[in-house]
Amino acid sequence: MASSETTTARLSEAAGEPVPSLAGIPAAPITRARPAITGAGPVAWARTNLFSGWVSTAVTLALIYVLGRWILGFLDWGILHAVWTVPDTAAGPDASACRDAKGTGACWAVIGEKYRFILFGRYPYDEQWRPAIVIALFIGLYIVSAMRRFWRPELLLVWVATLTAIGVLMWGGVLGMEFVPQDSWGGLPITLILSTFGLAFSFPLAVVVALGRRSTNLPAVKALCVVYVELIRGVPLITLLFMASVMFPLFMPPGLNPDKLLRAQVAVILFAGAYLAEVIRGGLQALPKGQYEAADALGLSYWEKTGFIILPQALRLVIPPLVNTFIGFFKDTSLVLIIGIFDLLTSGKVAITDPTWQGYSTEVYLVLAAIYFAFCFVMARYSRGLETEFSRTVRR
Amino acid sequence: MILRHGTMVAAAWVDHEDAIMSGAAIDPRLQPARAAPKKAFSLSWSDPRFRNIVWQVVILGTIAAIVWYLVQNTNRNLTARRIATGFDFLARTAGIPIGESLIDYDPSIHTYGRALTIGLLNTLKVAVVGVVIATIWGTLLGVARLSKNWLIAKCAAVYVEVVRDIPLLLQLLFWYSALQGLPQPRNSFHPLPGVFLSNRGVKVPLVEWEQPFWWALAALAIGIAGTMAWSRSATRKQESTGVRPKVWPVGLALMVAFPVAIWAVLGAPFDVEMPVLRGFNFVGGATLSPEYGALTIGLVIYTSAYIAEIVRSGILAVPSGQWEAAGAIGLRPGIVLRKIVLPQALRVIVPPMTSQYLNLIKNSSLAVAIGYQDIVSIANTTLNQTGQAIEGIAAIMLVYLVISLSISFFMNWYNARIALVER
Numbered sequence: 001m002a003s004s005e006t007t008t009a010r011l012s013e014a015a016g017e018p019v020p021s022l023a024g025i026p027a028a029p030i031t032r033a034r035p036a037i038t039g040a041g042p043v044a045w046a047r048t049n050l051f052s053g054w055v056s057t058a059v060t061l062a063l064i065y066v067l068g069r070w071i072l073g074f075l076d077w078g079i080l081h082a083v084w085t086v087p088d089t090a091a092g093p094d095a096s097a098c099r100d101a102k103g104t105g106a107c108w109a110v111i112g113e114k115y116r117f118i119l120f121g122r123y124p125y126d127e128q129w130r131p132a133i134v135i136a137l138f139i140g141l142y143i144v145s146a147m148r149r150f151w152r153p154e155l156l157l158v159w160v161a162t163l164t165a166i167g168v169l170m171w172g173g174v175l176g177m178e179f180v181p182q183d184s185w186g187g188l189p190i191t192l193i194l195s196t197f198g199l200a201f202s203f204p205l206a207v208v209v210a211l212g213r214r215s216t217n218l219p220a221v222k223a224l225c226v227v228y229v230e231l232i233r234g235v236p237l238i239t240l241l242f243m244a245s246v247m248f249p250l251f252m253p254p255g256l257n258p259d260k261l262l263r264a265q266v267a268v269i270l271f272a273g274a275y276l277a278e279v280i281r282g283g284l285q286a287l288p289k290g291q292y293e294a295a296d297a298l299g300l301s302y303w304e305k306t307g308f309i310i311l312p313q314a315l316r317l318v319i320p321p322l323v324n325t326f327i328g329f330f331k332d333t334s335l336v337l338i339i340g341i342f343d344l345l346t347s348g349k350v351a352i353t354d355p356t357w358q359g360y361s362t363e364v365y366l367v368l369a370a371i372y373f374a375f376c377f378v379m380a381r382y383s384r385g386l387e388t389e390f391s392r393t394v395r396r
Numbered sequence: 397m398i399l400r401h402g403t404m405v406a407a408a409w410v411d412h413e414d415a416i417m418s419g420a421a422i423d424p425r426l427q428p429a430r431a432a433p434k435k436a437f438s439l440s441w442s443d444p445r446f447r448n449i450v451w452q453v454v455i456l457g458t459i460a461a462i463v464w465y466l467v468q469n470t471n472r473n474l475t476a477r478r479i480a481t482g483f484d485f486l487a488r489t490a491g492i493p494i495g496e497s498l499i500d501y502d503p504s505i506h507t508y509g510r511a512l513t514i515g516l517l518n519t520l521k522v523a524v525v526g527v528v529i530a531t532i533w534g535t536l537l538g539v540a541r542l543s544k545n546w547l548i549a550k551c552a553a554v555y556v557e558v559v560r561d562i563p564l565l566l567q568l569l570f571w572y573s574a575l576q577g578l579p580q581p582r583n584s585f586h587p588l589p590g591v592f593l594s595n596r597g598v599k600v601p602l603v604e605w606e607q608p609f610w611w612a613l614a615a616l617a618i619g620i621a622g623t624m625a626w627s628r629s630a631t632r633k634q635e636s637t638g639v640r641p642k643v644w645p646v647g648l649a650l651m652v653a654f655p656v657a658i659w660a661v662l663g664a665p666f667d668v669e670m671p672v673l674r675g676f677n678f679v680g681g682a683t684l685s686p687e688y689g690a691l692t693i694g695l696v697i698y699t700s701a702y703i704a705e706i707v708r709s710g711i712l713a714v715p716s717g718q719w720e721a722a723g724a725i726g727l728r729p730g731i732v733l734r735k736i737v738l739p740q741a742l743r744v745i746v747p748p749m750t751s752q753y754l755n756l757i758k759n760s761s762l763a764v765a766i767g768y769q770d771i772v773s774i775a776n777t778t779l780n781q782t783g784q785a786i787e788g789i790a791a792i793m794l795v796y797l798v799i800s801l802s803i804s805f806f807m808n809w810y811n812a813r814i815a816l817v818e819r
């Protein structure tokens with residue numbers, strides 16, 4: 001924009017002056033315009049990126065004003081006028097300081113009072129070191145699985161061992177730990193259990209369904225897989241959870257009534273299986289046809305071909321979308337709130353039904369959002385990094 | 397036709413005969429390919445076809461056995477718990493209080509069937525409004541993310557990142573509690589005459605619907621049809637003469653002036669019912685409930701972040717050479733966008749956009765968590781009252797499957813229409 005204006009100005013300037021000519025060819029017009037601001041430097045950067053025209057300038061200024069007001073307002077509410085702690089009295093915490101600050105300042109004292117409940121739900125107070133270790137184990141498991149140098153068959157053993165350890169820690173009943181029934185579990189461990197166990201169990205299911213959907217000479221199996229995937233993907237997760245909570249008990253033989261958490265876990269696995277199957281099918285389709293043909297030409301059987309040639313390549317291709325799907329499940333597990341399972345969101349919501357702390361939902365929701373955001377953001381960053389890395393190797 | 401076909405065959409035959417007569421060796425590639433010998437179907441394990449059939453029978457048989465087992469259990473449980481089956485309950489009086497409904501409803505008279513219909517209409521009300529606003533807002537965000545202005549691009553990027561990494565249900569609860577935190581009706585915000593913002597929702601003036609409005613609507617429909625016909629004839633004229641007759645004056649006359657004229661001729665009725673604060677609540681006017689507001693705001697904010705990413709990648713997918721080439725043949729920027737860039741970007745945008753629309757509709761089922769009475773919420777109440785869980789959940793699933801499948805069909809048709817026609 002700016003450069004074209006300069007050119008026009010230059011030309012009109014040149015038109016008014018006698019142009020010296022050489023052998024009938026007009027000489028290049030003499031430039032009188034100021035040299036364009038080039039090079040780096042904050043002023044040049046701001047000119048090109050923030051104030052490159054009057055519309056851009058106006059929008060920038062308006063945005064700066066709005067953002068500035070919001071950020072200052074938030075700092076004012078969240079830090080300057082916030083109540084960080086409240087005194088403890090014999091009748092429980094005294095929240096009058098928070099009530100006085102209502103409307104002008106945040107009441108972070110509710111987090112200080114309730115963080116154990118939000119994180120661990122109704123797990124026995126003295127035993128809460130166990131779910132704390134479980135959370136650490138989950139995070140460690142994610143970190144180990146994310147490192148490429150650990151991508152080898154032994155990783156499967158690590159998963160089995162960690163998930164077993166998590167089960168032992170949560171239930172207890174051995175090694176001198178008190179037994180804690182599933183009804184009393186709650187908080188962040190439930191969110192992590194639902195999503196991680198959901199992934200671990202739905203993954204093999206998804207591989208089978210994806211292979212079934214791609215099969216050419218088993219039409220009945222293919223139809224079955226298509227119906228399963230499309231049916232699950234066509235309805236919201238909430239219907240599956242309702243099914244797990246009200247319909248599942250009807251399916252069971254009398255006397256057998258699985259726990260609510262287990263039923264929800266089954267629903268999450270079935271749901272995740274359908275979505276993961278589509279992701280894996282994408283990987284199977286992205287594999288060049290020559291790979292299939294070469295494996296056939298070697299005379300490999302179907303399972304040898306699939307196990308040694310196809311799946312190792314296809315699964316590697318789908319790791320980034322797999323992580324994205326996992327982020328989706330991680331967020332979707334919050335839906336178990338609707339059928340009354342005590343996950344992170346539910347325990348946050350229950351924490352603010354306490355009469356002392358009613359009305360401080362914003363603070364609690366912000367903290368919950370920060371926890372979910374931290375997990376999802378790190379995973380999304382990781383998946384994007386992996387994607388660029390993979391596309392680089394493929395391009396080479 | 398037959399004759400020509402016959403001659404061709406004859407000619408080919410003659411060529412063939414010539415080749416043999418001349419004694420030259422026939423190139424084996426010219427001979428029709430030999431098919432693999434057909435093997436007789438044998439009932440042995442070494443025949444792959446037999447194996448396939450056996451495997452399919454085994455797998456289907458196992459699944460049928462499991463389903464049969466579950467059905468047996470269910471039947472036994474249903475009789476043991478004295479739960480009725482079938483859809484007879486749809487005709488029984490519902491007795492479910494429903495806060496907002498697009499059609500008449502009285503819990504003491506109307507049936508479960510009508511209650512479920514209201515739920516369906518409420519779902520559609522959220523879905524249609526949500527899809528439209530999310531598309532507009534998401535497109536704006538997607539374009540903003542590509543803006544040359546660093547601040548706009550960064551703001552849009554932060555919005556998209558933050559919104560996508562927080563569960564929708566948490567966002568809905570947040571917006572609902574924020575709307576409930578608005579002042580009581582007595583101290584409500586009053587930004588415009590007739591508009592009140594309070595914890596009972598948004599009160600707006602209601603235009604009373606009268607007979608002439610129907611006629612004006614009919615006139616609008618005729619106007620739209622007429623404009624489309626005129627536009628088509630203009631295209632034909634452009635193809636034959638190269639000059640396109642103006643379309644917009646005709647469109648304006650048919651779609652705006654014509655309905656307004658009809659309305660004016662019929663007496664131009666325009667009665668507005670203003671909401672008035674009486675006692676503790678408002679009387680008159682139309683209401684947007686806090687539940688509906690929170691659900692729509694939450695769905696729009698969440699889905700628009702995904703739509704923004706789709707639009708951004710769609711625009712980035714059109715190579716900049718397309719802009720330059722179109723400019724080089726002398727097209728104006730507006731035309732370039734409309735005729736060159738958008739058709740190509742849409743091809744990338746439409747399929748993922750379809751799944752976002754479907755996601756929005758499926759996510760509207762989270763209404764049950766904040767007490768908006770959509771189909772899931774009403775079916776849930778129904779199945780709690782009647783105990784008929786299977787029928788209730790089947791009804792919900794059917795509704796969502798029908799919506800999902802019809803949208804996929806429509807979008808697939810649209811996608812096929814704009815797809816690149818290849819040889």
